[in-house]
Amino acid sequence: MAKVAEVIPQGVQYEFIAEDLSNKSHLLLKYNPVHKMIPVLLHNGKSICESLVIIEYIDETWKGAPILPKDPYERAKARFWAKFMDDKCLLPLCNSYWTQGEEQEKAKEEASEVLKILDSELKDKKFFGGDTIGLADIAANFIGHWFSITQEVIGVEVLTKEKYPKLCEWIDEFVNCNIIMENLHPKDELVASFQARLQAATAPK
Template sequence: MGEEVKVFGAWGSPFSRRVELALRLKGVPYEYIEEDIVGNKSALLLQYNPVHKKIPVLLHNGKPIAESLVILEYIDETWKSNPIFPEDPYDKAMARFWTKFVDDKCIPALWKAAWSAENEREKAVEEAYECLKTLETALDGKRFFGGDVIGMVDIAANFVGFWLSIIQEATGVELLSADKFPDLFKWTEEFIGCNIVKENLPPRDKLLALFKARFAQVMEPQTNTSK
């Protein structure tokens, strides 16, 4: 069956990398289209995602789907091999719960803690710790959130698995460590150690340079005290 599958994304975005990882896990061939999301969004992106005007967008046989978690559900229901959601309704509901927790609570708290001004950092770091502590309980001693194989929550938590350590290196703010969160830290190693995940990650040095430049910009107003 000649299917047209396209992914509109950005090389450094954990959200578009989620979509690519899910397609790769299922062995679905796709065309990747890089978007300049900072200043020059393509007419196609605006056409396919007129509501949010954001990446990622999955285009399947001419039909656009936006929002990474929605796209992941669509992928799982469309291509049945290598399911990323559990079959059991309760387990599926729990997977949805944790993916929502990652997006609504965890990522914003981690991002805020890493980039916050020094006078706000302590409180922001405490909140980030609470989120990581809660997320660690979802692992419950398992290799992956999905059990022995990578599933929906693992894919959704890719920011914690890879991006967070680079942000920590760029900003000097330590949030996730083997001492504080041993199970979650071990999970990050397992996750990025998987070949299929490794092949789908952006270049670490390129991402680190990007975050270091961004951190320098963020810190500049704090060091410039002249009026």
């Protein structure tokens, strides 16, 4: 949910509802009957689903703090990298920690390739969109916050400053930005959740 909460413009009143995906609520099933997953944004009684779709809806509805650039080419680039984060990065990065054996080694190789691409794309930029946080940066939230915490819990290093210096600089800039910091999921809760998942995965069967 942080990916959505962190882009609600200041001054816009909203209610945050946490969802237990092991016991999905009637509201979630009602407002996202197709995927039955979070996040879901309810606005004026209508539901908008899927993170990137929600972010673009927010950008088009509240004009105070633009998320996507005005230039059509730059907007297309932002959409490309946001989709790259979701389609190409998420699965191999997760599998590089939560799998074992050959499957894990293959995932690490795939994760290394996508991280190299991201590190190269940043070049001398502060954020993926330039000097300010944009769509691609928000889409990469799981790398900047969730993934870094997972590394600590599991003790397997995939993303390091030695291998990916620009990407690690981006992480520092992103998570220490005030508006992002205020809306990130608390680290202690994520650590507890990941530790419980790790214990369940390694418990004798």
